[in-house]
Amino acid sequence: MSSNPSIGRRMTLTLAGLIAVASATLVLAVSGAHESHADSGHSHSDADVAAATTRKQAAFHDAMRKLWEDHITWTRLAIISFAHDLPDLPATEARLLENQEDIGDAIKPYYGKRAGNRLTALLKEHIVGAVALLQAAKAGDDALIQQRKDEWYANGDEVADFLSNANPRNWPRKRMRKMMKRHLDQTLSEAVNRLGGKYDADVRDYDEIHHHILKMADTLSAGIIKQFPGRFR
Numbered sequence: 001m002s003s004n005p006s007i008g009r010r011m012t013l014t015l016a017g018l019i020a021v022a023s024a025t026l027v028l029a030v031s032g033a034h035e036s037h038a039d040s041g042h043s044h045s046d047a048d049v050a051a052a053t054t055r056k057q058a059a060f061h062d063a064m065r066k067l068w069e070d071h072i073t074w075t076r077l078a079i080i081s082f083a084h085d086l087p088d089l090p091a092t093e094a095r096l097l098e099n100q101e102d103i104g105d106a107i108k109p110y111y112g113k114r115a116g117n118r119l120t121a122l123l124k125e126h127i128v129g130a131v132a133l134l135q136a137a138k139a140g141d142d143a144l145i146q147q148r149k150d151e152w153y154a155n156g157d158e159v160a161d162f163l164s165n166a167n168p169r170n171w172p173r174k175r176m177r178k179m180m181k182r183h184l185d186q187t188l189s190e191a192v193n194r195l196g197g198k199y200d201a202d203v204r205d206y207d208e209i210h211h212h213i214l215k216m217a218d219t220l221s222a223g224i225i226k227q228f229p230g231r232f233r
Contacts, residue, residue: 056231056232056233057225060221060225060232061221061222063106064106064217064220064221065214065217065218067102067103067106067217068103068214068216068217068220069213069214069217070099071099071103074095074099075187076190076206077096078092078093079134079190079191079194080194083195093127096127097124100124100126100127103123104119104120104121105120107224109231110227115166118162119162119163122155122159122162123159125155125158126156129148129152130152130191132151132152133145133148133152133191134191135148137195153181153184156177156181156184159180160173160176160177160179160180161177163176163220164176167224170223170226171219171220171223175219179212179215179216179219182212183209183213186208189201189205190209193205
């Protein structure tokens, strides 16, 4: 996305539909400030704290957080590079896709190679879908924007359902879908504000994303620890 002022003005109408969605997301974020604190990476549920008591459990907990922090960090850098037509975009996208392989590899010891590869494939679709949505916005095609957004959220449900099927007791479908949707909502808001030059809001979005992704990472690590307790003694 060029930073040229005339192009920026043309983007206003192009992004109108996305901004409407993002505005609703931001309202929810403000009204749920107390919930955001509970979801922050600096506080854990009793279940998650209890699940990380041994050295192996703590190491796994921290490794899962690192993977998902990488996910949101490289996503943010890719959004910035795309928005401003920076030359590092291909390298940044390659590193972001590598992170999806790392996340898939992390579950292979517990769910097998096939499951790990499947998760990687779904997460790569998540990244490719985000890029397609940004490209639709750049092209100014409202119908394509809606189509790409629908596809992106459908993929989010696929990721949530995949995880829930692997560990239904600890990762109920409704909870995982809600967590994934919130991640997508927040990322969409971040992208819209960055593309629209609303940098203060963009920074606030990233803080919210960071808090939520750590909660999500803790849910994943705690669920695996509970499902495979013998691996973490």
